[in-house]
Amino acid sequence: MLIIDATSGIETYIESCDNLPAPYNFHIGFINLCSPCYEKGEIWTYQKAAKPQSGAIGKLSSEVILKFIEKLSNNLEKVVSIGGTELADAILYHQEGLLIFGEVKSAPLITYPMLFYLQNIEIEKPHQKVILTNIST
Ligand SMILES: [Zn+2]
Numbered sequence: 001m002l003i004i005d006a007t008s009g010i011e012t013y014i015e016s017c018d019n020l021p022a023p024y025n026f027h028i029g030f031i032n033l034c035s036p037c038y039e040k041g042e043i044w045t046y047q048k049a050a051k052p053q054s055g056a057i058g059k060l061s062s063e064v065i066l067k068f069i070e071k072l073s074n075n076l077e078k079v080v081s082i083g084g085t086e087l088a089d090a091i092l093y094h095q096e097g098l099l100i101f102g103e104v105k106s107a108p109l110i111t112y113p114m115l116f117y118l119q120n121i122e123i124e125k126p127h128q129k130v131i132l133t134n135i136s137t
Pocket residue numbers: 016017018019034035036037038045127
């Protein structure tokens with residue numbers, strides 16, 4: 001969900017595909033490939049990736065990683081994310097008074113495609129973009 005928050009205009013990336021598994025008819029991909037087409041028939045179909053800026057990914061993944069460290073490390077009193085242009089990404093406060101300055105790298109981050117079932121939307125051709133104009137309840 002963090003990736004969704006960090007990607008501006010993500011709703012414009014929702015696209016139809018005939019190869020989606022039932023009951024889904026639309027999806028968002030985070031790579032430049034329609035993964036349902038490739039999975040079903042190894043057909044390479046271009047789909048523009050919905051990617052947040054790398055700086056946004058780094059900030060979000062740093063916050064997640066630091067929360068894991070804080071929850072899993074019993075000998076830390078607190079973990080403070082400082083990031084930005086500071087000298088370190090975080091300060092870890094050890095229970096014995098030590099300060100540990102940390103740098104967080106984002107390479108382990110992976111994204112998965114998101115699948116949707118949207119009702120009452122006419123699809124004229126495969127890989128058509130959907131335009132969401134309002135939400136009905
Ligand atoms: Zn497709």
